[in-house]
Amino acid sequence: MSDVNTQFAQAQQDVQQLPERPGNLTLLRLYALFKQATEGDVHGDKPGFTDIVGKYKYEAWAALKGTAQETARQQYVELVESLKNGATS
Numbered sequence: 502m503s504d505v506n507t508q509f510a511q512a513q514q515d516v517q518q519l520p521e522r523p524g525n526l527t528l529l530r531l532y533a534l535f536k537q538a539t540e541g542d543v544h545g546d547k548p549g550f551t552d553i554v555g556k557y558k559y560e561a562w563a564a565l566k567g568t569a570q571e572t573a574r575q576q577y578v579e580l581v582e583s584l585k586n587g588a589t590s
Contacts, residue, residue, distance in 0.1 A: 505571060505574050505575055505578070506574065508574075508575075508578045509538060509574040509577060509578055511578075512577055512578045512581040512582070513535075515581050515585060516531065516581050516584070519584055519585065523584055527580070527584070529557060529558065529561040530561065530580060531577065531580060531581075532558055532561060532562070533558070533561035533562045533564065533565050534565070534573050534574075534576050534577040534580065535573075535577060536562045537562060537565040537568050537570065537573035538570050538573035538574040538577055539570075541570055542565075542566045542567065543559065543562045543563040543565075543566060545559075547559050547560075547563075
């Protein structure tokens with residue numbers, strides 16, 4: 502397991518222990534980075550207008566299309582670290 506993969510696994514645990522719940526935009530960014538890191542580019546049909554949350558999640562993930570999974574893992578780790586340090590909310 503590479504160092505980034507180890508850090509990514511730790512970040513997944515750390516994000517559950519954050520002292521404050523991040524804002525919605527940060528949560529979308531975390532979701533999108535996690536999906537890109539674990540599954541690659543977005544796939545499946547875009548949710549309809551009645552599924553607002555699903556639509557925003559899909560769009561956030563789709564915005565990362567073409568980002569390497571390794572890069573997404575690193576960005577996820579960096580975002581979780583900044584949340585732990587209180588730099589982003």
